[in-house]
Amino acid sequence: MQVGLHHYLTVSILLFSLGLLGVIMRRNLLVIYMSLELMLNAANLALVSFSRFNDKLDGQVLVFFIITVAAAEVAVGLALIVALYRKRQSAHVEDLTSMKL
Amino acid sequence: MEAINNLISQGAVQDVLFWVFAALTLICAILVIANPFSRSPVTSAMFLVLTIISMAGLFVLLHAFFLAAVQILVYAGAVMVLFLFVIMLLDLKEEQRRKIKLFGLVTGLIAVGGIVSVFLKALASAGNGTDAPKLEGETYALGKLLFTQYTLPFEIVSVLLLVAMVGVILLSKRKLE
Secondary structure (H helix, E strand, O other): OOOOHHHHHHHHHHHHHHHHHHHHHOOEHHHHHHHHHHHHHHHHHHHHHHHHHHOOOHHHHHHHHHHHHHHHHHHHHHHHHHHHHHHHOOOEHHHOOOOOO | OHHHHHHHHHOHHHHHHHHHHHHHHHHHHHHHHOOOOOOOHHHHHHHHHHHHHHHHHHHHHOOOHHHHHHHHHHHHHHHHHHHHHHHHHHOOOOOOOOOOOHHHHHHHHHHHHHHHHHHHHHHHHOOOOOOOOOOOOOHHHHHHHHHHOOHHHHHHHHHHHHHHHHHHHHHOOOOOO
16 A cells, blocks of 8 residues: 555654643653644654645645744743743652642 | 566555554654653653654655755754653653543543544545556756745744744743743
């Protein structure tokens, strides 16, 4: 059987649900952040495969922008995590339930 | 030799490579979120690097060569180095095994099940589109599109990067005034 759009989309769906499960199940702030990256990558894979099988490059341009925004988001998010860790000495979500520092 | 050339022209090699890279991506993703041997965030980060690299392989199979290169340079290079840097800076201990709350588990599984069922419904209505596309995602074509049709988003993204840079510098100052 020839590999087509369905196969790539199935991989993307599985990757996205794995990322979602990671966000829900894990308790470490950094691992949750890595699972978010996994979900972004799943979206990228779906966009690239749509672009390939529709013969249009626009999907790949969108993925280019997503990668850029993800890099900026990771930098800001990690700076926030470091600032939070300095105040609370913990990166465990169950120790970070109150909003007041 | 003749047989090998026939196999390549029929795309059988690409299909085998697809299954290899897809399996590698999914196995490494499972090991990122649930590793039975280690709970350390460093192990998760290393498996995330492997996931990203095998996904770059999938991009190459989709003829998105520029994006495969960018994926490895930006994600596996810059982003993951940042992650590892922060993990080592914070000197995190292994995540303790705390009891997972039943309520959280049930709601999480319901959320995942709902999203997956929506996706599967969309997948069933999509065509498979296997009739050999001719698109090439090389740097020239992508750059041309980026600097003609998508110039404004490109400039906005550059401003966004500047804002992120200023924000990070402000956040990581010892005292916020």
